[in-house]
Amino acid sequence: MTTVLQHVVRRSILRPFAKSFSSGSPLVDVQVNDKTGVAIVKMGRAPVNGLNTELLGALNDTFDSLEKNKATGMILSSSIPNIYSAGLDISEMYNGTPENLTKFWNTLQSMWINLYSTPLPTVALINGNAPAGGCLLAMSCEYRVMVGSKFVIGLNETQLGLFAPKWFQDTMVSIIGPRQTELALTSGKLFSAQEALKIGLIDELVASEEEALASSDKFFGLFKRIPGYARGQTKNFVRAEVLDWLLKNREHDTKVFLNSIQLPHVQKGLGLYLQSLKKK
Numbered sequence: 001m002t003t004v005l006q007h008v009v010r011r012s013i014l015r016p017f018a019k020s021f022s023s024g025s026p027l028v029d030v031q032v033n034d035k036t037g038v039a040i041v042k043m044g045r046a047p048v049n050g051l052n053t054e055l056l057g058a059l060n061d062t063f064d065s066l067e068k069n070k071a072t073g074m075i076l077s078s079s080i081p082n083i084y085s086a087g088l089d090i091s092e093m094y095n096g097t098p099e100n101l102t103k104f105w106n107t108l109q110s111m112w113i114n115l116y117s118t119p120l121p122t123v124a125l126i127n128g129n130a131p132a133g134g135c136l137l138a139m140s141c142e143y144r145v146m147v148g149s150k151f152v153i154g155l156n157e158t159q160l161g162l163f164a165p166k167w168f169q170d171t172m173v174s175i176i177g178p179r180q181t182e183l184a185l186t187s188g189k190l191f192s193a194q195e196a197l198k199i200g201l202i203d204e205l206v207a208s209e210e211e212a213l214a215s216s217d218k219f220f221g222l223f224k225r226i227p228g229y230a231r232g233q234t235k236n237f238v239r240a241e242v243l244d245w246l247l248k249n250r251e252h253d254t255k256v257f258l259n260s261i262q263l264p265h266v267q268k269g270l271g272l273y274l275q276s277l278k279k280k
C-alpha cells in the first residue's frame with residue numbers, strides 16, 4: 001500500500017521542462033505557455049464533458065505528463081461553451097457490467113488522486129456549469145475562478161438518488177466546512193455563482209476568460225519565490241487526510257460504489273434521470 005508520504009516524495013521530484021506538449025487524446029487540449037510554463041488543459045468531450053472512462057483516463061495521462069515535463073502550473077478548463085463538466089457520464093453507470101463499472105470507478109479514483117495530490121499549482125477556470133463530478137474537478141484544484149454569473153456548481157448527487165462518495169464529501173468539507181457541506185449535500189444543492197462566491201466554494205467571480213487568466217497568473221505569481229519542493233510538500237500535508245482515506249480505502253470505496261450503483265431502485269432512478277435530460 002502506498003502511504004501519503006511515499007506518494008508525496010515520489011511526486012515532488014523536479015524534472016526538466018519541455019516546451020511542446022500534446023495530451024495524446026482528442027478529448028483534452030493542452031496549451032503550454034512557453035514563457036511561464038503554465039499549461040491550460042481544456043476538456044472537450046461533446047456535448048457536456050461527461051466524465052466517461054476515456055475522458056477520465058485522458059485527464060489522468062495529461063496530469064502525469066505535465067508533471068513529468070515539468071510544467072509550472074495547470075489551469076483546468078473546458079472548450080465547450082457554457083459547460084465546465086456535467087459530471088460523471090451517467091450512461092457509464094446505467095446498466096453497466098460489473099467489469100466496466102469497476103474500470104470506470106478505478107479510473108476516476110486514479111484521476112482524482114493525481115489531480116488532488118499534484119505538486120503543480122492548480123486553478124479551475126470554471127467557464128460553465130459544474131454539477132457533481134464537474135464540481136469535484138474544480139474543488140480538487142487549489143484556486144477556483146468562475147467566469148460569468150449564470151452558472152451553477154455543487155454536488156447534486158442526492159437529486160439523482162445517489163450520494164456523493166466520502167472523498168467527494170471530504171473535498172467539499174475542506175473548502176466550505178462540515179456544516180455547509182451537510183446542508184448542501186443532503187439537499188443536493190447547486191449553488192449559483194454568487195452563492196458559491198459567498199460561501200467560499202469559488203474564490204473569484206469574473207466577467208471574462210481574460211480576467212480569469214489574469215487572476216490565475218496572479219495566483220501562480222504567489223509561488224514565484226517559493227521552492228517547488230517546499231510548496232508541494234506543504235500542499236500535500238494540508239491535503240493528506242482527505243487523500244489518505246482514498247489511498248487506504250480504494251477497494252472498499254469501489255465495493256461501496258458497485259453495491260450502490262447496481263441497486264435496482266438506483267438503476268431505475270438513473271434511467272429516469274437520463275430520460276428527463278434527453279426530453280428537455
Ligand SMILES: CCCC/C=C/CC(=O)SCCNC(=O)CCNC(=O)[C@H](O)C(C)(C)COP(=O)(O)OP(=O)(O)OC[C@H]1O[C@@H](n2cnc3c(N)ncnc32)[C@H](O)[C@@H]1OP(=O)(O)O
Pocket residue numbers: 047048050083085086087088089090091129131132133134156157160162163164165256257260261274277278279280
Ligand atoms: C455511489 C455513487 C456515486 C455516484 C456519483 C456521481 C457523481 C456524478 O457526477 S453524477 C452526474 C450528475 N450530473 C448531473 O446531474 C448533470 C446533468 N446534466 C445537466 O444538468 C445538464 O445537462 C447541464 C446543465 C450540464 C447542461 O445542460 P444543457 O441544456 O446544455 O444540455 P442538455 O440538453 O441537458 O444535455 C445535452 C446532452 O447531454 C446529456 N447529458 C447531460 N448530462 C449528462 C451526464 N452527466 N451524463 C450523461 N449524459 C449527460 C443529455 O442527456 C443530452 O443528451 P442528448 O443530446 O442525447 O439529448
